[in-house]
Amino acid sequence: MPDPIHEIPPEKPKPDLPPTRERIVxxxxxxFQEQGFTATGVSTILREAGVNSGSMYHYFDSKEDLLRACLQWYIEHLEPIVMAPQKAATPGDPVERIFTLLDWYRQGLVQMNCTLGCPVGNLALECSDQYPLVRELIDRNFENWAAEIERWLDEAGDRLPGDLDRKSLSKFVLTVMEGGVMQARAHKSIEPFDASVAVLRDYTDRLLVEAAAKKKSRGGSGGGKAR
Amino acid sequence: MPDPIHEIPPEKPKPDLPPTRERIVxxxxxxFQEQGFTATGVSTILREAGVNSGSMYHYFDSKEDLLRACLQWYIEHLEPIVMAPQKAATPGDPVERIFTLLDWYRQGLVQMNCTLGCPVGNLALECSDQYPLVRELIDRNFENWAAEIERWLDEAGDRLPGDLDRKSLSKFVLTVMEGGVMQARAHKSIEPFDASVAVLRDYTDRLLVEAAAKKKSRGGSGGGKAR
DNA sequence: GTCTATAGAGTGATAGAC
DNA sequence: GTCTATCACTCTATAGAC
Known part of the structure; x- marks a missing residue:
């Protein structure tokens, strides 16, 4: 047996499970996504996290405080989990990237057999009226989501009409996603989601065609591709 | 005092409150709209309806059964409460009628200071995964809603492009409404709802212009108004 | 920081008299 | 068909030892 004092310590001396607070979150x-906020008991969270009541109330003031921590988690993970993969998949075409993002939500929905849906959207309808601080965090989630889309629309430059209201359209993309997810869950089929995305595609194509035509008529280098 | 036997009975001998079952519903x-399904206790429903536990469980098997009765109520009142007023307000213009309907939801939202929202949409996200029979009724609510819009789109005839996918667009209108309501509630402002409707307006205008142009090029009587 | 035990209120649902 | 009373649980949150 080697002398423990001279053992070289491993780089990660703690191969532990994530710390207690994170396990709870x-x-x-x-x-919360599977059952909703109200329908989920604190005792279930404790059991699933392998944690005792005292530990949870050490880190969080209340169940609502834990919910706020979850929404903070979504804010912090929007970029690395949701947006970055789409930028990597569609680096050169910010308009197409919007549909790559919608297809990412589509895949999640299909994988879950049209259950679960958007966790923030679920909480928006369940909790916005009853918990003002929660509502604010949901709002910030939506604002950040739409702000990223708006940057993509800006990035598209003159491929889209110059007088296009990019801020409204960015919110509209979120509207299409959330509305499509809602109907897909109710219909237990991806079809209403696809139908909604197809209409958005048609609209986007018209915007691209219009911008390309104007560019051409102004003597631009040529019409861009519509897809 | 007149002879009660010869009294002419009033046409409605029961000026009572609505029968017990309806009061409960x-x-x-x-x-359910104010607090959600799970967050609403049966005892609260009983108190607000002025009814006792025994009466409720005489009419309904369970709280879930009562929820199904509520969704049935929405199905039965879609036409008289939601759709008929829009047809009366915009009898000759089925395309404009869609925006009259969206404005009807807008008014409700503003009146309630951007709370409550669409009661069926709320239940869709809260209950679809957990109660299969409830999900079916929510689906039927959405189907009927979109089917009415589809009839309006059909009614518009050649004012809209002949190759337009009217079924998809009808679901899309529902998507815009539900997605706009969700963001308005989260933002506690009507602005995201208006932004979404404005984009739908722009899309619709483009469809009307395209159909009018095609009609003209085929030698029709003239271009229709875009609004 | 984590443990056990429990408070105190509320849950959906039922039994049985009237 | 409506009443009261109550069962058997579950809920969120806390107290206090370790």
């Missing part, structure tokens, strides 16, 4: 994230 | 409709 991760369990709550999953359960 | 009406209270539940309101509370």
């Amino acid at each position: 991760l369990a709550a994230l999953r359960l | 009406l209270a539940a409709l309101r509370l």
Whole structure:
């Protein structure tokens, strides 16, 4: 047996599970999405996280405080989990990237057999009226989501009409996603989601065609591709 | 004192409150929309309806059964409460009627200071995964809503492009309404709802212009008005 | 920081008299 | 068909030892 004092310590001396607080948040994230906030009991969260009541109330003032931590988690993970993969998949075409993003939500929905849906959207309808601080965090989630889309629309430059209201359209993309997810869950089929995205595609194509035509008539280098 | 036997009975011998069952449903409709299904206790429904536990469980098997009765109520009242007023307000212009309908939802939202929202949409996200029979009724609500819009789009005839996918567009209108309501509630402002409707307006205008142009090029009587 | 035990209120649902 | 009373649980949150 080697002398423990001279053992070289491993780089990660703690191969532990994530710290208690994070385990609680991760369990709550999953359960709130599966069952909703009200329908999820604190005791279930504790059991799934493998944690005791005293630990949870050490880190969080209340169940609502834990919910706020979950929404903060979504804010912090929007870029790395949701947006960055789409930028990597569609680096050169910010308009097409919007549909790559919508297809990412589509895949999640299909994978879950049209259950669960958008966790923030679910909480928006369940909790916005009753918990003002929660509503603010949901709002910030939506604002950040739409702000990213708006940057993509800006990035498209003159491929889109110059007088296009990019801020409204960015919110509209979120509207299409959330509305499509809602109907897909109710219909237990991806079809209403696809139908909604197809209409958005048609609209976008018309915007691209219009911008290309104006560019051409002004003596631009040529019409861009519509897709 | 007149002889009671010869008294002419009033046409409605029962000026009573609505019968017990309906009082329960009406209270539940309101509370489920205000607080959600899970967050609403049966005891609260009973108190608000002025009814005792035994009466409720005489008419309904369970709280979920009462929820199904509420969704049935929405199905039965879609036409008289939601759709008929728009047809009366915009009898000759089925395309404009869609925006009259969206403005009807807008008014409700503004009146309630951007709370409550669409009661069926709320239940869709809260209950679709957990209660299969409830999900089916929510689906039927959405189907009927979109089917009415589709009839309006059909009614518009050649004012809209002949190759337009009217079924998809009808679902899309529902998508815009629900997605706009969700963001308005989260933002506690009507602005995201208006932004979404404005984009739908722009899209619709483009469809009308395209159909009018095609009609003209085929030698029709003239271009229709874009609004 | 984590443990056990429990308070105190509320949950959906039922039994049985009237 | 409506009443009261109550069952058997579950809920969120806390107290206090370790």
